[in-house]
Amino acid sequence: MHSIMISLAIFASSVMFSTTTLADDRYIQVSGAGMIQAMPDYLQVNLNVSATAANLKQAKQQVDRAMKSLLKTTEALNITETDIDAAQIRNHAQYDWVNNRREYRGEQVTRDVSITLRDKEQYAELAHQLLMIDEVQIHGSQLKFNDRQSLKNQAFAKAVKAAFAKALLMAEASDNELGKVLMIQEENAHAPQPMMAMAKAMSADESAAPAPMLIQKQNIEARVIVRYRLK
Incomplete structure (x- = not known):
């Protein structure tokens, strides 16, 4: 039985994947990312x-x-x-x-x-x-956010779907058929809480109208690693 090692890079989805054969356990492992945007509460x-x-x-x-x-x-x-x-x-x-x-x-x-x-x-x-x-x-x-976990869950769902789509593409490209999930876990993602600060010198004139603080939608990200069996 030959080992299959395929590596593809798809910039838009930032997902890495590979296929590996270990003894009789043939599998494909991918990492997927998901993100949603929400206005802070x-x-x-x-x-x-x-x-x-x-x-x-x-x-x-x-x-x-x-x-x-x-x-x-x-x-x-x-x-x-x-x-x-x-x-x-x-x-x-x-x-x-x-x-x-x-x-x-x-x-x-x-x-x-x-x-x-x-x-x-x-x-x-x-x-x-x-x-x-x-x-x-x-x-x-x-x-x-009032319910950050709910937003995080939505990002996780997107990450899992992204992982599945890439695993399916990987399997088809290597003439394999995707099987059941063997393992799924969260991957640590560096997503610092957005910070906003104002300098003391911003308004020296007490009568001056304050400049507006432009608050935008924030990114909520999640990453997962999923391993699928190859049939």
């Missing part, structure tokens, strides 16, 4: 409120004032407190190096804040208002 804005002062009390007072300004902003945008997580706060001493000596500069207090923004259209205004608070630094915003 909401955003998670990640930021911190931080201040450095001569002592811990003063630094904490600055952070508290900034937090109150932040909460006034979210209240004006009808963002509920249940969509604001600000439970983490920390402090540590600050030092400067002068003439190869460490000199105490003061205390820094930092409060981490995460805001769930249900109305995506408010993102530009929210970021604009928050960046007017000196103690606020926005680290980025994550685009989120």
Whole structure:
């Protein structure tokens, strides 16, 4: 029994496949990719409120004032407190190096804040208002889905269909007939969560209208490896 090794590359589908004979177990193994596009349902804005002062009390007072300004902003945008997580706060001493000596500069207090923004259209205004608070630094915003797993499942279904189509093509091209599935598994796919960030210098003029944040449909990808028996 001769081994059959065929390799085809189809750029449009980004699917790799090969046929192999191992003893009496003749099979074909393919990897297929599937992708769907969907508009995110909401955003998670990640930021911190931080201040450095001569002592811990003063630094904490600055952070508290900034937090109150932040909460006034979210209240004006009808963002509920249940969509604001600000439970983490920390402090540590600050030092400067002068003439190869460490000199105490003061205390820094930092409060981490995460805001769930249900109305995506408010993102530009929210970021604009928050960046007017000196103690606020926005680290980025994550685009989120209410049911990401359902979207992922749709991408998986496409990936399996793509794998089957290529396996069928491979079998026919090598004068073989496709049999039952011997193995199917998920293949790791590098699909980082899209991030959005705004620089502090974006709006130096508080009266300037904020630039719109152009949120597009996001790619949800899945990859599978499928092994079929050859009859």
